[in-house]
Amino acid sequence: MDRPKEKRQRKDTPFYEAASGSWGSVRGIARVLLDQKPGPGVVRTLMRQNKPGGHMCTSCAWAKPAKPNLFEFCENGAKATVWDLTTDRCGPDFFAAHSVSELRTWSDHDLEKIGRLTHPMRYDAASDHYLPVTWEEAFREIGGRLRGIDPKQTVFYTSGKASLETAFLWQLFARAYGHNNLPDSSNMCHETTSVGLKKVIGSPVGTCVLEDFTHCDMILFFGQNTGTNSPRFLHELQRAVQRGCKIVTFNPVRERGLVEFVNPQNPSQMTLGSPTRISDIYLQVRPGGDIAALAGICKHLFALEDQRGSVIDRAFVAEHTSDFEAFEARIRDTPWEEIERNSMLRRADLEQVAEIYARSEKVIGIYGMGLTQHVHGWLNIGMLVNLLLMRGNIGRRGAGISPVRGHSNVQGQRTVGISEKPSLVPIDKMEELFGLSIPRDEGWNTAVATEKLLDGTLKAFLSLGGNFARAIPDQGRTDAAWAGLDLNVQVATKLNRSHTLVSRESWLLPCLVRAEEDRQASGPQAVSMEDSLSHIHGSVGKRPPASAWLLSEAAIVAGLAEATLPANPKLRWRDWVGDYRHIRDLIEACWPEQFAAFNARLFTPGGFYRGNAARERQWKTESGKAQFTAPDKLCALGEPPEGKEMTLVTLRSNDQFNTTIYGFSDRLRGLEGPRNVLLMNPEEIARHGLHEGQRVTLECAWSDGVDRRVSGLRVTAYDLPDSCVGAYYPETNPLVPLAARDELSGTPAYKGTPVRVRAEGSAAPL
Numbered sequence: 128m129d130r131p132k133e134k135r136q137r138k139d140t141p142f143y144e145a146a147s148g149s150w151g152s153v154r155g156i157a158r159v160l161l162d163q164k165p166g167p168g169v170v171r172t173l174m175r176q177n178k179p180g181g182h183m184c185t186s187c188a189w190a191k192p193a194k195p196n197l198f199e200f201c202e203n204g205a206k207a208t209v210w211d212l213t214t215d216r217c218g219p220d221f222f223a224a225h226s227v228s229e230l231r232t233w234s235d236h237d238l239e240k241i242g243r244l245t246h247p248m249r250y251d252a253a254s255d256h257y258l259p260v261t262w263e264e265a266f267r268e269i270g271g272r273l274r275g276i277d278p279k280q281t282v283f284y285t286s287g288k289a290s291l292e293t294a295f296l297w298q299l300f301a302r303a304y305g306h307n308n309l310p311d312s313s314n315m316c317h318e319t320t321s322v323g324l325k326k327v328i329g330s331p332v333g334t335c336v337l338e339d340f341t342h343c344d345m346i347l348f349f350g351q352n353t354g355t356n357s358p359r360f361l362h363e364l365q366r367a368v369q370r371g372c373k374i375v376t377f378n379p380v381r382e383r384g385l386v387e388f389v390n391p392q393n394p395s396q397m398t399l400g401s402p403t404r405i406s407d408i409y410l411q412v413r414p415g416g417d418i419a420a421l422a423g424i425c426k427h428l429f430a431l432e433d434q435r436g437s438v439i440d441r442a443f444v445a446e447h448t449s450d451f452e453a454f455e456a457r458i459r460d461t462p463w464e465e466i467e468r469n470s471m472l473r474r475a476d477l478e479q480v481a482e483i484y485a486r487s488e489k490v491i492g493i494y495g496m497g498l499t500q501h502v503h504g505w506l507n508i509g510m511l512v513n514l515l516l517m518r519g520n521i522g523r524r525g526a527g528i529s530p531v532r533g534h535s536n537v538q539g540q541r542t543v544g545i546s547e548k549p550s551l552v553p554i555d556k557m558e559e560l561f562g563l564s565i566p567r568d569e570g571w572n573t574a575v576a577t578e579k580l581l582d583g584t585l586k587a588f589l590s591l592g593g594n595f596a597r598a599i600p601d602q603g604r605t606d607a608a609w610a611g612l613d614l615n616v617q618v619a620t621k622l623n624r625s626h627t628l629v630s631r632e633s634w635l636l637p638c639l640v641r642a643e644e645d646r647q648a649s650g651p652q653a654v655s656m657e658d659s660l661s662h663i664h665g666s667v668g669k670r671p672p673a674s675a676w677l678l679s680e681a682a683i684v685a686g687l688a689e690a691t692l693p694a695n696p697k698l699r700w701r702d703w704v705g706d707y708r709h710i711r712d713l714i715e716a717c718w719p720e721q722f723a724a725f726n727a728r729l730f731t732p733g734g735f736y737r738g739n740a741a742r743e744r745q746w747k748t749e750s751g752k753a754q755f756t757a758p759d760k761l762c763a764l765g766e767p768p769e770g771k772e773m774t775l776v777t778l779r780s781n782d783q784f785n786t787t788i789y790g791f792s793d794r795l796r797g798l799e800g801p802r803n804v805l806l807m808n809p810e811e812i813a814r815h816g817l818h819e820g821q822r823v824t825l826e827c828a829w830s831d832g833v834d835r836r837v838s839g840l841r842v843t844a845y846d847l848p849d850s851c852v853g854a855y856y857p858e859t860n861p862l863v864p865l866a867a868r869d870e871l872s873g874t875p876a877y878k879g880t881p882v883r884v885r886a887e888g889s890a891a892p893l
């Protein structure tokens with residue numbers, strides 16, 4: 128197995144200063160090609176990626192333009208595809224040689240690096256090995272077991288990669304079986320958006336489309352790391368900057384992609400190495416400090432309004448919004464000292480941002496996990512919406528709010544019924560179409576499902592992709608609980624830690640990846656997904672499957688459903704899977720407005736837009752208006768750190784996709800080597816009496832008395848605000864308390880854990 132050398136920051140400058148993109152991204156692709164040895168023709172596959180007739184990338188959810196670039200893939204999109212198309216295999220021979228107990232000690236990287244799963248496998252407790260089985264046996268046995276379990280004690284999890292077609296079948300299976308327990312990776316991600324944005328503007332998704340980025344004159348960026356997590360978006364940003372658009376970024380970490388970018392597709396930029404500056408102003412807000420930062424900008428706007436008028440769009444506020452007066456009073460009453468203390472930013476800087484905002488006609492607010500993964504995450508979003516509403520920046524060309532979604536179809540899965548809330552789903556229509564009686568009680572989201580795992584209520588867990596056990600908080604407590612389940616079924620492409628935390632009965636069902644040809648009774652199939660800007664795209668895989676025993680995800684869901692449910696002539700699983708156009712017709716029947724002529728529009732260049740009322744200034748909120756929120760606090764953290772406590776921000780490196788660890792180069796942060804680093808600024812290292820390279824244990828300081836710790840971290844100097852430490856996800860997930868989650872949506876507060884640092888070998892906390 129690869130053993131990385133020690134992680135170190137480049138020594139030539141105190142902190143990494145190279146531009147994002149550039150030759151580094153080309154080298155990143157070359158490295159993964161060498162490492163994964165994909166079969167022949169992979170370059171052709173990459174050239175088709177994100178273009179009509181090709182497959183849609185499985186990495187991020189960023190929009191796919193109608194007129195694609197020559198290479199419509201980025202470094203990390205290429206890595207994701209090549210990682211899927213490796214020639215390495217994880218088949219019966221591998222499982223015969225390694226017990227599950229042994230595999231449980233392997234790292235995330237080493238487990239996935241084995242290669243693609245090739246056969247359906249069943250865990251054999253007597254030998255502690257996975258053994259190959261036939262699909263018939265797998266479906267029959269799992270179906271039989273499910274029929275003996277109370278559906279209400281069962282969870283069907285989805286990670287956001289499965290297509291619209293598969294996701295629709297999955298939720299239908301769950302509801303026909305008898306529950307709404309449909310947690311999704313979105314519950315750990317942008318659920319704060321789905322709930323928070325719905326509350327304030329009546330739409331669970333963003334209001335922008337790609338064209339808006341060619342008209343805006345200011346972009347406010349909060350807690351989203353474009354260079355690593357949605358690099359194709361850098362092209363829009365670069366073009367916006369070149370036409371004079373101002374970009375202001377709020378992030379505790381100076382992320383290179385938001386500082387400057389060399390377009391790898393621009394020969395002169397590559398040759399001259401002349402980067403485009405992305406952010407005009409970059410403010411290293413403290414974690415959880417965005418409410419205060421936004422309050423400061425709003426406060427100065429009121430001051431400017433008093434001085435010169437015409438700053439606030441009074442006509443828009445009067446016609447379209449509610450509760451402005453309470454918001455105004457709260458902001459005017461908030462003292463600057465509190466704003467500065469909570470944001471750790473200077474008044475003068477926030478005033479400067481307000482000046483630019485007041486001068487700009489069309490402004491877009493962008494955000495990611497830096498706003499959503501906090502205890503008061505929804506208020507972060509409410510505050511950003513407040514700022515936009517003050518000048519009518521929602522529902523206008525070139526303006527709006529734009530959450531950047533994570534998984535490539537995570538937004539779409541919610542659109543087609545993956546939700547624990549039956550009120551958000553056309554249940555009546557489904558009952559009518561399929562002759563069902565579907566429960567109306569709310570099911571479990573990820574946080575509740577994890578509580579049910581811990582308290583023993585959960586009996587069966589079925590997972591459509593993902594790595595639930597590794598992605599959730601509080602792994603010190605949850606890891607042991609999996610053994611108590613009656614049934615654990617994992618549909619997957621590669622081995623991961625969730626597959627090693629076996630239950631009384633555990634199954635591993637391997638599926639095709641998106642770039643592979645999906646051939647069914649009627650011939651090769653297309654699938655579809657929805658991007659971050661609510662456009663739906665068709666996707667066609669053309670590569671030969673990694674193994675003859677693989678099934679498509681849709682076929683696996685249909686096989687499981689057929690084996691579990693009583694016969695019902697209206698549930699024609701086999702026919703539907705024979706031709707996915709039938710599934711798209713069912714989606715259209717359930718959501719006729721958004722999916723009208725779904726099959727006919729499947730390959731619309733740039734995708735087809737499913738519409739958004741808030742973009743048209745129709746507010747589907749309780750008041751029927753866009754809602755101002757008066758902030759009752761200035762900090763998004765549940766328990767702000769005290770004394771020597773620090774706030775832990777869990778980070779993604781440039782060499783991972785969630786729990787999939789491609790390698791050990793966090794190039795854009797200048798960090799190379801093992802991932803067990805603890806990033807701290809040099810003054811904090813000194814304040815804690817530590818030194819660089821020292822090994823430390825991090826302890827969670829959440830006040831529920833539970834002992835949560837991660838050892839063996841190496842202190843690494845990094846440019847972060849005071850009282851903030853950074854470390855990688857998922858290795859530090861055991862430190863995040865399950866109880867620390869957004870108060871409205873339940874999204875875990877992965878960006879705001881209070882921690883103490885303890886030098887290893889020393890008894891007392893420092």
Ligand SMILES: Nc1nc2c(c(=O)[nH]1)N[C@H]1C(S)=C(S)[C@@H](COP(=O)(O)OP(=O)(O)OC[C@H]3O[C@@H](n4cnc5c(=O)[nH]c(N)nc54)[C@H](O)[C@@H]3O)O[C@H]1N2
Binds near residue numbers: 353356377379781784
């Ligand atoms: N290559 C690659 N692409 C990915 C993924 C991946 O792992 N690798 N994951 C996918 C998924 S599922 C998702 S959800 C997205 C995630 O993409 P992002 O939304 O970018 O998520 P993160 O990288 O977790 O963190 C975002 C940023 O928030 C900053 N931050 C932390 N705390 C705060 C805060 O309190 N305030 C502010 N303003 N900023 C803060 C961090 O420094 C970081 O730069 O990316 C998707 N795309």
Ligand SMILES: Nc1nc2c(c(=O)[nH]1)N[C@H]1C(S)=C(S)[C@@H](COP(=O)(O)OP(=O)(O)OC[C@H]3O[C@@H](n4cnc5c(=O)[nH]c(N)nc54)[C@H](O)[C@@H]3O)O[C@H]1N2
Binds near residue numbers: 239312591785786863
């Ligand atoms: N501390 C901390 N924790 C976090 C986060 C954080 O920022 N900090 N981020 C959260 C976020 S935003 C998210 S989205 C979750 C991610 O949680 P998940 O979506 O559950 O996790 P992934 O790591 O994306 O899942 C990787 C696995 O998916 C399987 N897989 C890959 N492709 C396919 C496919 O096409 N089909 C199928 N069936 N399986 C496939 C592979 O077996 C692979 O091992 O983690 C959350 N956890």
Ligand SMILES: [Mo]
Binds near residue numbers: 533
């Ligand atoms: Mo995510």
